[in-house]
Amino acid sequence: MLTDTAEHRTVVGTYPTHEQAQDAVAFLADNGFPVQRTGIVGSDLRLVETIVGRFSRARSAAAGAGTGAWFGLMVGMLMGLFSPQSGPLLGVALGGLVYGSLFGAVFGLISYALTPGRRRRFVARSAVVADRYEVLADHAVADDARNLLIKHGWRAGSTLTS
Structure with a gap:
């Protein structure tokens, strides 16, 4: 369930990994964007358990x-x-x-x-991962964020989906 803040935000970019979403927000911050008006939301969560050995x-x-x-x-x-x-x-x-x-x-x-x-009788490491991570921005600054992220996509050589 989205919080009150997330409901008043627009998706400005979608990324396959959390690290890429964080990199996008860092790019916004480096370019003077008010990142306190953004957020990252993971969708389609699942629990992944990696077996690392016998116990x-x-x-x-x-x-x-x-x-x-x-x-x-x-x-x-x-x-x-x-x-x-x-x-x-x-x-x-x-x-x-x-x-x-x-x-x-x-x-x-x-x-x-x-x-x-x-x-x-085994040792495992658990993690919650998402299928995609969306970068959200307040409606008032969403177009600015989207335009900056398009530039970021060109520089990083990646594609930006919305």
């Missing part, structure tokens, strides 16, 4: 160890700073790092074992 026991243990190491290091440093009987700061911090890594790795393995069946 194995080793990967689960390593991820848990990494998280536990940071937590253990932080706890160890706080104990070393604020507890006078805890010993030298470096030793306490390293001890926290080691224990945190061990507990984190165990927790990662337990989490992996408790995952039901084959559910989520």
Whole structure:
């Protein structure tokens, strides 16, 4: 659903990628156009999930160890700073790092074992992408924006659709 501001705007250019739409708005800004009167709207959104690898026991243990190491290091440093009987700061911090890594790795393995069946036994990266991106401008300045973007299309060697 469009916002109140988007309803009072006109499409001045359509681009296949978000980067191209941003480049068009940057071109408008570079040419003194009041870009606060523009916007970018993505249409026909879809979720794209890219599988980057298997989520194995080793990967689960390593991820848990990494998280536990940071937590253990932080706890160890706080104990070393604020507890006078805890010993030298470096030793306490390293001890926290080691224990945190061990507990984190165990927790990662337990989490992996408790995952039901084959559910989520892979690592994925999700992104919401649009089929097209429209650059909008307020009605009062839409013709100026469209004319500038036509020049931008000529310079970039691309086509501008509206």
